[in-house]
Amino acid sequence: MKALTDGPLPQWLHDGHRHVWQPYTQHQTAPLPAPVVASKGTRIQLADGRWLIDGVASWWTAVHGHAHPHLLGAVHRQLDTLPHVMFGSVAHAPASTLARRLAQLLPGDLNHVFFAESGSVSVEVAMKMAVQFHLNRGQRRTRFLGFHHGYHGDTLATMSVCDPDRSMHAHFAGFLPEQLHTALPTDAGSLAALEQLLAEHHTSLAAVMVEPLIQGAGGFRMHTADTLRHLRRLCDQYERSWDATRGRDHRHRGGRGLGSGTSHPAGSRGMAGPGQAGPSRDPFGWVAAGGCRALAGGG
DSSP: OOBSSOSOOOHHHHHHHTTOOOTTOOTTTOOBOOOEEEEEBTEEEETTSOEEEOTTHHHHTOTTOBTOHHHHHHHHHHHHHOSOOOOSSOOOHHHHHHHHHHHHHSOTTOOOOEEESSHHHHHHHHHHHHHHHHHTTTOOOOEEEEETTOOOOSSHHHHHHSOSSSSTTGGGTTTSOOOEEEOOSOSHHHHHHHHHHHHHHGGGEEEEEEOSSEETTTTSEEOOHHHHHHHHHHHHHHTOEEEEOOHHHHHHTTTTTSSSSTTSTTSSTTOSSTTTTOOSBOEEESGGGTTSSOOEEEO
């Protein structure tokens, strides 16, 4: 079988590859993956000793570089003390400390944290929260509004709010829940179309899903804070939740948005004040653990 890299390949790759189902891979035509044995800083080491620059930061997760000594030290100390305990009905200091620090960093009234294991799951949890919010008010609103070129994850609910025609999930049509999709309101025409769609369907909508400022997987398509202001205004007008699925854009923007807030749509860059265009729920994933393990959260 053809390999992704030249040079000798280790036997473990040949022996194990037939049993591994890799993500986003058509195994009948894909070459053997690159055999990696070590990582350090911005580079990964192949089995033959060569070092390559990890130009995608392992799907945008290793934002501080691979094997960062501070992160590794924290992981080792935690494994020696408390490797794992269920989070239902019990609490522990690391989670409590992280939740408090995240609440201090996030803008507006995003002051509660739900921990999940991935970006997709964090978005799915946010969607369930939006539906439950309306159920608690005696209203059944179970549909969501997404945007063209949007990407929000690979679990069933998150796939349904991705672009149904321009994404890798298009062939699941008929299996996924049907949601509403339209163009981002970046000009007068698209804004008018969005206003019309909300006027017709707002009573069934639980939330609006948007990747703020950049649609990463959809082609690194940029939009301005004005777009988010329009969404905030319309959602306030129809009293909808406003969900910013930030798991993906955090990765594309190098994990920023958890610092001063300047890269958050409700932060200080070009905004009149915190919360003006802020979301009701703010999922973020992968970068939270610096590439050391799966972790996501939602404010």
